[in-house]
Amino acid sequence: MKVKKISSTLMLLLFTAASFAQETKLTEQQDRWVIQPDGSIQWTIDGRLPHHDHIEMSGEKISMWMQYSVDSTAKPKLSRTLVFPSFRLLPQRTIAHMTYNVEDNDLPRIYINDRLLKAGVHNAAIMNDMPEKVISITHNGIMQINSEIGKDGLKLKRIYFPSVDKAMAVEKLVFINAGKQAVKIDMEYLKRDVSPSAERTSNGPHHFIISTIGEGLKTIQPGDSAVFAITYQATRANEPMIKASVNEEEVTRQYRVKQMTENLILETPDRILNTMFAFAKIRSTESIYNTRGGYMHGPGGLRYYAAIWANDQAEYVNPFFAFLGDDVGNKSAMNSFRMFAKYMNPEYKPIPSSIIAEGAGVWQGAKDRGDMAMIAYGAGRYALAYGNIDSAKVLWPLIEWCLEYLKRKLTADGVVYSDSDELEGRFPAGKANLNTSSLYYDALLSAAYLGKRLGIAEQQLKTYKQEAIKLRANIEKYFGATIDGFQTYRYYKGNDTLRAWITTPLTVDIFDRKEGTVAALFSPRLWTEDGLASLAGNKTFWDRSTLYGLRGAFAAGEPEKALTFLKYFSRRRLLGEHVPYAVEAYPEGNQRHLSAESGLYCRIYTEGVFGIRPVDINSFNCTPRLPKEWNKMALRNIHSFGHVFDLEVERVNTNLIIVVKSGDKVKRYKIAEGKSQLITL
Numbered sequence: 001m002k003v004k005k006i007s008s009t010l011m012l013l014l015f016t017a018a019s020f021a022q023e024t025k026l027t028e029q030q031d032r033w034v035i036q037p038d039g040s041i042q043w044t045i046d047g048r049l050p051h052h053d054h055i056e057m058s059g060e061k062i063s064m065w066m067q068y069s070v071d072s073t074a075k076p077k078l079s080r081t082l083v084f085p086s087f088r089l090l091p092q093r094t095i096a097h098m099t100y101n102v103e104d105n106d107l108p109r110i111y112i113n114d115r116l117l118k119a120g121v122h123n124a125a126i127m128n129d130m131p132e133k134v135i136s137i138t139h140n141g142i143m144q145i146n147s148e149i150g151k152d153g154l155k156l157k158r159i160y161f162p163s164v165d166k167a168m169a170v171e172k173l174v175f176i177n178a179g180k181q182a183v184k185i186d187m188e189y190l191k192r193d194v195s196p197s198a199e200r201t202s203n204g205p206h207h208f209i210i211s212t213i214g215e216g217l218k219t220i221q222p223g224d225s226a227v228f229a230i231t232y233q234a235t236r237a238n239e240p241m242i243k244a245s246v247n248e249e250e251v252t253r254q255y256r257v258k259q260m261t262e263n264l265i266l267e268t269p270d271r272i273l274n275t276m277f278a279f280a281k282i283r284s285t286e287s288i289y290n291t292r293g294g295y296m297h298g299p300g301g302l303r304y305y306a307a308i309w310a311n312d313q314a315e316y317v318n319p320f321f322a323f324l325g326d327d328v329g330n331k332s333a334m335n336s337f338r339m340f341a342k343y344m345n346p347e348y349k350p351i352p353s354s355i356i357a358e359g360a361g362v363w364q365g366a367k368d369r370g371d372m373a374m375i376a377y378g379a380g381r382y383a384l385a386y387g388n389i390d391s392a393k394v395l396w397p398l399i400e401w402c403l404e405y406l407k408r409k410l411t412a413d414g415v416v417y418s419d420s421d422e423l424e425g426r427f428p429a430g431k432a433n434l435n436t437s438s439l440y441y442d443a444l445l446s447a448a449y450l451g452k453r454l455g456i457a458e459q460q461l462k463t464y465k466q467e468a469i470k471l472r473a474n475i476e477k478y479f480g481a482t483i484d485g486f487q488t489y490r491y492y493k494g495n496d497t498l499r500a501w502i503t504t505p506l507t508v509d510i511f512d513r514k515e516g517t518v519a520a521l522f523s524p525r526l527w528t529e530d531g532l533a534s535l536a537g538n539k540t541f542w543d544r545s546t547l548y549g550l551r552g553a554f555a556a557g558e559p560e561k562a563l564t565f566l567k568y569f570s571r572r573r574l575l576g577e578h579v580p581y582a583v584e585a586y587p588e589g590n591q592r593h594l595s596a597e598s599g600l601y602c603r604i605y606t607e608g609v610f611g612i613r614p615v616d617i618n619s620f621n622c623t624p625r626l627p628k629e630w631n632k633m634a635l636r637n638i639h640s641f642g643h644v645f646d647l648e649v650e651r652v653n654t655n656l657i658i659v660v661k662s663g664d665k666v667k668r669y670k671i672a673e674g675k676s677q678l679i680t681l
Contacts, residue, residue, distance in 0.1 A: 171231075173229065211231055540587065
């Protein structure tokens with residue numbers, strides 16, 4: 001019998017079906033941390049030792065990066081890195097900020113009943129020491145380590161936090177006598193003043209000062225406590241040292257954390273998601289530095305301060321600030337756009353990728369990464385969602401200029417030329433990448449919406465809409481492809497391996513290839529135990545693409561599949577081995593807690609789960625994606641579209657009820673699942 005050949009088309013269909021059928025088996029996770037009633041997370045020391053981790057905490061003038069470890073005997077070891085973003089060094093570079101590292105051995109000695117407190121490797125050769133055993137560690141914008149000292153009921157709370165508005169961080173030591181005998185505590189006096197050479201400082205001289213507060217001998221009676229502290233601060237020229245009130249600084253930090261967490265509250269049936277969202281608000285908002293150039297949001301990670309980027313600030317975090325209602329956050333957003341706008345020019349030379357050194361310099365080392373698309377996208381979304389007409393007028397010329405720049409960069413194929421992308425050459429991006437063209441598409445739509453409110457000529461806005469329609473068709477024609485059997489996108493011409501950034505079209509409501517794209521994102525080819533691989537088969541991951549992917553999957557109408565992976569990712573980042581925020585990347589940077597990624601985490605909910613797409617400064621399309629295992633969800637205390645309001649979504653039979661509460665006004669809408677509702681405030 002003659003066997004007929006299977007056509008290549010049928011083979012492709014069979015291979016595609018087999019690829020779609022692949023299911024990613026999520027790694028079973030064992031939590032190290034537990035959510036507490038007050039919203040903090042705590043690790044109660046168990047037998048899973050040794051363990052080490054790091055966390056960054058920031059204020060307007062300082063960032064405090066804590067490396068902490070607990071060895072097999074539950075003894076702590078701490079390393080404190082203090083970064084002072086506005087204390088600049090020479091030569092002028094992004095990373096030229098004053099930074100110092102302080103180890104346990106650099107600190108004043110503490111004696112307890114004449115025995116040396118042994119922490120870390122402090123004088124390990126001395127045998128007659130007083131051992132410290134860590135009992136628990138807590139995070140909630142302030143880091144606290146709870147220990148037992150010796151065996152007679154003495155307890156120690158180590159509390160670490162940056163000052164909210166001063167170039168200072170505090171290490172507070174609270175000794176509590178829970179025993180039956182009085183205890184003598186003696187902390188030695190220390191004042192150490194270090195200065196970089198005048199030739200290396202900008203607007204110096206600079207001083208880094210470690211000093212003790214409340215040092216000396218104190219006797220603690222049973223049931224009583226005593227407080228000692230160490231401050232790490234920077235001063236300039238002949239400025240006096242900061243006279244710190246430790247308790248006042250702690251209360252101020254607590255209040256600032258409260259400010260960041262009490263706006264834009266997520267309510268879902270999943271406590272882990274709610275808590276991760278709250279933590280993401282802290283990290284994304286605390287990392288704003290008060291510089292000579294104004295408030296500047298910075299990624300952090302020991303390298304990126306007093307500087308802004310077209311992706312991290314304009315594209316990632318600024319659209320989030322339009323919902324949060326944090327005054328400092330909004331000031332930093334507007335300031336970043338103003339800084340970029342200063343580089344507009346009649347020749348349409350590109351705006352720099354990054355403005356550094358408190359606004360005094362620029363970095364353009366990665367060529368044109370599609371930065372104008374990033375800026376136009378972020379500025380358009382921010383202007384609409386922020387809901388302030390005066391701010392929108394300020395931002396319009398920048399949006400308009402960037403769109404014209406991008407129009408001039410269209411290739412013969414009708415997509416945007418850019419000789420790099422946001423990964424800056426770490427992976428191939430060709431001469432036109434999917435990310436840049438997708439962001440340009442969304443920016444055109446935002447401009448059409450915003451321009452109508454601002455009274456821009458109708459013909460100009462009509463042109464934007466026509467250009468968006470044409471660009472969408474060109475994105476499909478140029479980037480649409482079957483990769484590894486998935487009907488999705490190639491990232492650039494010649495790309496034949498799945499890339500994480502195939503997700504971008506989903507986040508801008510291009511759903512032509514949503515089934516294949518979502519299947520690819522969550523397939524074993526791309527999904528790893530830490531989220532999306534940047535390139536299929538490669539171990540490198542960047543959380544930013546995972547966060548885009550999760551947002552896009554919800555927006556594409558796949559809430560069940562997306563929720564499974566969102567719960568996995570959130571649990572890993574909040575309660576796993578490296579906590580409590582989304583990270584930048586690995587292996588590069590050792591999973592630094594860069595701050596804009598936390599803003600992207602929050603946008604999974606505002607734009608993905610709740611489906612908020614701004615269409616005017618007082619209105620938005622709402623396409624809620626309520627997972628079937630939830631009956632209701634809400635975002636409360638939203639500060640956006642010129643109003644403060646709650647957005648509730650509840651399932652009733654086969655429909656969704658959307659409730660919008662703004663002051664005394666309550667509006668209710670009934671829609672079918674998967675449909676959109678225009679909401680005007």
